[in-house]
Amino acid sequence: MTQQPNRPHLSRRVVLSAAGLAVAASGAVLAACGSEPAATGPKTGGTLRAAFAGGGADETIDPHRVNLFADAARAKAVYDKLADLGADMAAVPRLAESWTPDADLTVWTVSLREAAFHDGSPVRAADVLYSYRRIANPEETFRAKSDLTPIDLDASRAVDDRTVEFVLKHHLAEFPNCLAAFGAYIVPEGSDTFDAPVGSGPFKFVSFTPGSEFTVERFDEYWDGAPKLDRLQIVVADEESARINALLGGQVEYAHDLSATTARANEANDAVALVASPGSNMLGFAMKTDRAPFDDPRVRQAMFLLCDRDELVESVLSGRGQTGNDLYGLGFEHYAAHIPQRERDLATATALLAEAGVETITLDTADVGSGFTEAAQIFAEQVREAGVDVEINERNADTYWSEVLTEGQIASYRSGAMPIASHISQRLLTESPTNVTQWHHADFDELYLQLQSTADEAARDQLYQEIQQRLHDEGGYLVWGFADWIIGTLPGVHGVEQAPANTLDWARFDKVWMD
Structure with a gap:
């Protein structure tokens, strides 16, 4: 990995001197539908510096190992997937030009569009199959593995350089969601090291220092049109206060994941433009269902009943959010809205x-994450009302996500957007790679397999409702709210669209330009 000592991690100490700007500036912009285009139209050139929360040594540019939002933004800059998710969680073609099933939904033919990797070589069916087989490697723990499980990759084949025939293990009407899975990026055949990664995305790799910076430059031959920016630099600022202060101090032009409190404080501030995507960020607590005390369903039920969701939404989100009902995917297709609040x-x-x-x-x-510590403190007070002592354990931000995956009892948790099916496959099956609640039930796995294999849409939706009812009754996710996803930019940045995290138009830096 290329070291860039002159590009420091934006710690709170580094940007604290800019804090006064948040109070001193005045006059507001809250963009509801993305940053406004300049009257003169898009311009080419410039370097955009974007501040994201990081993960220290856990950060990666191996696209199949992405987990953090910063990882996903880096991967998206360099690589492409066959499909991505629209705001409604429906699959949108990307490297795949089209997909067509056979009569019984067990063989899907995917046609690739004409696209090239950064080294000039074409994106081929062989690259797709290599990438998916790498993700499906049983000795690895790639996050997209669960989403690709329905594919029989031994039987699947390259019909020609631009046609892939995917043979499935069972009927699957929602197969396009597999192509859009989080982390299912296409790499050149044979890629196994990523010190100098080569992708087919809008930007070419320049440098990467975990916990500090990532720099890429425009790829002029990008199939979806060359980016307007000359360069993109993603820098790490773990604390939300550091990101907004870096933005207001002019150290960055884009600040990811701002809190509702920050948005409210800057509504009268013409030094920043805010882009808010309503309800796209799930917030809650993850209880370990395999260990005391949360292996006892009574304890999980008590936590559900102790949570004052309205207080959390009002206090943590400044009222800018929706109340959760201990289920993922509010407003998404198949969400169990019939379950009483x-x-x-x-x-x-x-x-x-x-x-x-x-x-x-x-x-x-x-x-x-925005409001994590505050939410934990408020919920702890709610639990203490039941006579239970709550010890708040402040973990290291750099290692938090890797630690709470397997350690502890209950942890602050959040998630960006993905189809409900992906949430289940990645987090709730016995072999799911990010099963933070340690939910291990063979009958639940079988029910999900039945769901995937059900071609009839009404019958499949009924299985979705059954699965969610069980999770609502006895699962390990306490979902208290859904927050707006808020991004801040300097006023001269354009093309930042309103979009839930992890969807196509989120972190879409190839469509951004600056005055």
Whole structure:
């Protein structure tokens, strides 16, 4: 990995001197539908510096290992997938020009568009199959592996350089979602090291220092049109205050993942433009269902009943969000909206915890997302009302996500957008790579397989409802709210669209330009 010591990690100390600008500036812009285009039209040139929360040594530019939002933004700059997700979670063609199923939905033929890697070689069917087989490697823990499980990659084949025939293990009407899976990027055949990665995305790699910076430059031959920017630099600023202060201080032009509190504080600030995507960020707590005390369903039920969701939405999100009901994907296709909203019931929760003999719990959190620490503190007070002592464990932000995946009892959690099916396959099956709740149930795995294999749309939706009802009753995710996804830019930055995180138009730097 290329070292760039002259490009420092934007810690809170580095940008603290800019803090006063947030108070001093005045006059507001809150963009509801993306940054406004300049009257003179798009311009070419310039370097955009974008601040993201990082993950220290856990950061990666191996596109199949992406986990953090910063990882995903870097991968998106350099690579392409066969498809990506629109705002409605439907698959949108990218490197795949089209996909066509056979009569029983077990063989899908994907036609590739004409596209080239950064070294000039064409994107071929062989590259697609190599990439998917690398992701499906049973000895690895790639996140997209679960989404690709329905594909029989031994039977699948390259019909020709621009045609892939995917043979499936069972009927699958939602196969295009597999192509859009988080991390399912296409790399050149034979790629196994990523010190100087080659992709087919809008930008070519220049340098990367984990926990500090990532720099790429425009790829003029990009199939979807060359970016307007000369260069893109993603820099790390773990704390949200560091990102907004770096933006206001002119150290960056784009600040990812700002809090509702920051948005409200800057509504009268013409030094920053804000782009808000309503309800696209799930917020909650993940309980480990395989260990005490949360292996007891009574304890999980008590946590559900102790949570005052309205207080969290009002306090943490400044009222800029929607109340959660312990289920992922509010507003997405197949969401179980018929399940009644769970209300707070202190008396019942207190009785359940007394029956279970719970006296104390440890709640993990870290400053890795907007409002994380504040939400943990508020929820801890809500739990203490039931006579249970709550110890808040502040973990290292750089290692938080890797640690809470397997360690601890209950942890602050959030998620960007993805289809509900991907949420289940990546997080809730016995072999799911990011199963933070340690939800391991063979009958649940079988029910999801049945869902995937059901061609009839109404019958499949019924299985979605059944799965979500079970998760609502006894699962490990306490989902208290859905926040607006807020991004800040300097006023001279254009083309930043309103889009849920992890969808096609999120972090779409190839469409951004500057005055």
